[in-house]
Amino acid sequence: MTVALEIAVTSPAGAATARDGGADRVELCVGLELGGLTPSQALVEAVHETGIPAHALIRSRPGGFVHDAAEIDLMERELRAVLRSGAAGVVVGALRPDRTLDVDVLRRFVDAARSVRDAVEVTLHRAIDHAVDPVAAAATLADLGFTRVLTSGGQPTALTGATTIARMVSAAGPVQVMAGAGVTPADVPALVGTGAAAVHLSAKRPAPDSAHAGVPMGGADDGSAHFVTDADVVRAARAALDAA
Structure with missing residues (x-):
């Protein structure tokens, strides 16, 4: 089995770096330091022009994965917009307060995605790692219509x-399982050994001269730099996959 390489990126430059380093696709978001948020329509369009398949994260806010009706409606609108802007797929997730998958919301997201494009790929994001039983949750995904799931196995x-x-x-059957969270190229052989269909990493490094310490721009701003995609890490991950 050929194991795919997915890189999380936040810009057209990052997408091009991932493409040139041998990634098979990218997950596109903004706010990696917040766990990732929905990218803008313009960002999706610009990344689409790089030529690498981009799967857009649909997450309207940071924090947990129990969403109210207004948030669900917004994410469905975001989902349709990014697909119409050229995204190859979408990455979604939702939980109930009891930490089981919110199957009604997830089915709504999958149906909305397929109403835009029949063959679109839909990934369940790491909300599954916050579920009370990630293995049991994985077993339900085929019936919900998911293509794949991104997971750390419920661990950091x-x-x-x-x-x-x-x-x-x-447990997942035909649904592809993609291993991600804190992944380095050195981890790749062990993750391939799980039988995962793909490995996901951000391959990021701080951008030079991008910090603004001393003038916070928000409550969560520690003045640190923003991140960019590191070409060396992408290439190392590709080499590790090819050698596995």
């Missing part, structure tokens, strides 16, 4: 969750 990093990821691969 994919490497520490590798045993659970392997169980999720068995």
Whole structure:
């Protein structure tokens, strides 16, 4: 089995770096430091022009994955907009207060995506890692119409969750399991060993001269630099996959 490489990016430059380094696709978002948020329509259009398939994260705010009706409506609008702007797929997620998958909301997202384009790929994001039983949740995804799921096996990093990821691969059936969270190129062989269909990493480094320490721009702003995609890390991950 050929294991795919997905890189999380936040810009057209990052998408081009991922493409040139051998990535198979990118997950596109903004606000990586917040766990990722929905990219703008213009950003999706610009990344589409780089030629690499881009799967847009649909997440209207930071924080947990229990969403109210207004947030769900907004994310459905965002989902339709990014697909019409050239996204190859969307990345969605939602939980109930009891930490089970919100299957009604997820089915609504999948149906909305397929109403825009029949063959669109739909990924469940790491909300599954906050579910009470990620393995049992993975077993439901085929019936919900998902293409793949991104997971760390319910752990802070994919490497520490590798045993659970392997169980999720068995449970998910035709749904592709993609290992991600805290991944470095050195982790790739162990993650390939789980049977995962893809490995996901941000391959990021701080951008030079981008910090603004001393003049915070918000409550969560520690003055640190924003991140850019590191070409060396992308190439190293590709090499590790090719050698695995």
